[in-house]
Amino acid sequence: MNSHTILHSTVLGKGSPLLILHGYFGMSDNWKTLGNRFSDTFEVHLIDQRNHGRSFHESVFNYDVLVEDLKRYIAHYNLEKCSLIGHSMGGKTAMLFAVKYPELLHNLVVVDISPRFYEPHHNAILAALNSVDFSIDTSRKLVENKLEKLIPEIGVRQFLLKNVYWKEKGQLAYRFNLDSLTFNNKEVGAALPPHTVFNKETLFLKGENSNYITEKEEATIYTHFPEAIIKEIKNAGHWLHAENPTQFYDEVIHFLQ
Numbered sequence: 001m002n003s004h005t006i007l008h009s010t011v012l013g014k015g016s017p018l019l020i021l022h023g024y025f026g027m028s029d030n031w032k033t034l035g036n037r038f039s040d041t042f043e044v045h046l047i048d049q050r051n052h053g054r055s056f057h058e059s060v061f062n063y064d065v066l067v068e069d070l071k072r073y074i075a076h077y078n079l080e081k082c083s084l085i086g087h088s089m090g091g092k093t094a095m096l097f098a099v100k101y102p103e104l105l106h107n108l109v110v111v112d113i114s115p116r117f118y119e120p121h122h123n124a125i126l127a128a129l130n131s132v133d134f135s136i137d138t139s140r141k142l143v144e145n146k147l148e149k150l151i152p153e154i155g156v157r158q159f160l161l162k163n164v165y166w167k168e169k170g171q172l173a174y175r176f177n178l179d180s181l182t183f184n185n186k187e188v189g190a191a192l193p194p195h196t197v198f199n200k201e202t203l204f205l206k207g208e209n210s211n212y213i214t215e216k217e218e219a220t221i222y223t224h225f226p227e228a229i230i231k232e233i234k235n236a237g238h239w240l241h242a243e244n245p246t247q248f249y250d251e252v253i254h255f256l257q
Contacts, residue, residue, distance in 0.1 A: 007073045008054040010046045013039025016106070017079045018256070019070075020046050021090030024122065024188055025160060025176060027053030034241055037249055041257070042083070047073065049093065051177035058177070061184040066093040067100055074104055083256050087111035087241060088212075089188055099196035099224065108202040108225075109252055112210050112238050114217035115224045118189035124150050126182050129160065134172050140164060143172060159239075192224055203255040204230045205248065207240040229255070 010028055012035050020031050020038075028035075028046035035044045048055035050069050058065070070093065074082060083106050086094030091113035098108050128150035137143045143164055144157060151157050167173035202225040206213035213221075213230070221228050231251050236243035 005056065005069075005072065006076050007050065007056075007069055008048045009073070010035070012036060012044045012046070013042055015042045017077075017082045018042035018044050019074075019079075019082050019084045020044065021049060021070075021084070021086040021093050022047075022052065023088030023090050025052070025125070025163065025181070026087070026090075027163065027175060029053070029162065030159075031241070034245055034249060038253070041253065045073075045077075045079075049090065051180050053175055057180065059180050059183070061177075061180045062187040063092055063096045063190055067097045070097055071101060071104070080104075081106040083107050083109070085109040085111065085252065086113075088113050088238065092188070092190065092192075095192050095198070095224070096196075098198040098200075098202070099192065102198055102200060105198075105200060107200055107256065108198065109255065110202065110204045112205060112207050112212045112240055114204070114213050114221055115192035116217055116220050117191035118212075120186050120189055122185060122188070125156070125160070126178075126185060129174070129178055130182060138170060138172065140172070155239075196224060198225050200227060201255070202228045203252070204228055205240060205251060206230065206232055207236040207238055207243070208232050208234050209237040210240070212238060 018038055022030050028048045031046050035046045038044045049066055051057055051061055084094050091110040094108060095110060095115055098105055128147045132143050132146045137146055147157050163175045164172055165175055204221055233240040233244050233247050241248045
């Protein structure tokens with residue numbers, strides 16, 4: 001099997017395996033600070049999903065292949081009884097993985113996403129990212145100026161700019177596979193298939209200021225995840241692990257132990 005078919009990861013600490021999946025346009029580096037804290041108790045695997053971070057690029061991009069990538073990763077490292085945390089898109093991957101391969105998981109943490117279908121809503125971000133021309137925009141400042149025209153929120157811009165790196169001398173590029181993410185954008189909101197159930201303990205964390213999990217979603221969550229616990233992270237939106245890492249860590253570690 002080619003090494004390029006195994007997802008890139010950073011592994012920290014020792015203990016039972018805890019796998020963490022980032023969201024859309026994210027990467028494993030976004031989880032380093034929390035990963036270091038969890039590594040006091042677990043063997044933490046910070047994973048780059050396909051077309052993100054330092055993992056391989058493929059034109060095919062949907063939750064079925066993301067789940068198979070993760071299954072291949074777990075087999076490659078001979079991991080057993082894994083705990084799995086997934087944020088946003090990573091939460092969608094984690095939920096589908098759990099209902100398909102429950103025997104590989106000990107438990108599950110889903111961060112600010114639910115099993116329902118979400119309308120594609122990244123159009124402004126995709127337009128901004130595609131407006132950058134790295135043959136002209138040859139410095140980080142020029143790239144940021146281009147993004148700023150379509151993305152007024154500085155936090156979102158900084159999050160995206162983490163993906164800009166020096167591919168070679170004088171040549172910037174994105175770490176993610178923008179062509180595939182643009183083409184397959186509608187896949188990111190896909191619902192969990194009907195009549196799928198994961199019967200093990202599952203923690204759903206929602207941001208107090210986020211609208212991804214509302215009371216409307218709770219019935220759907222319990223249908224697929226009958227053992228679910230839903231907790232709210234205070235003073236936080238969709239990036240709750242970055243906005244309130246202390247409460248996030250406390251809720252997750254309490255649940256996992």
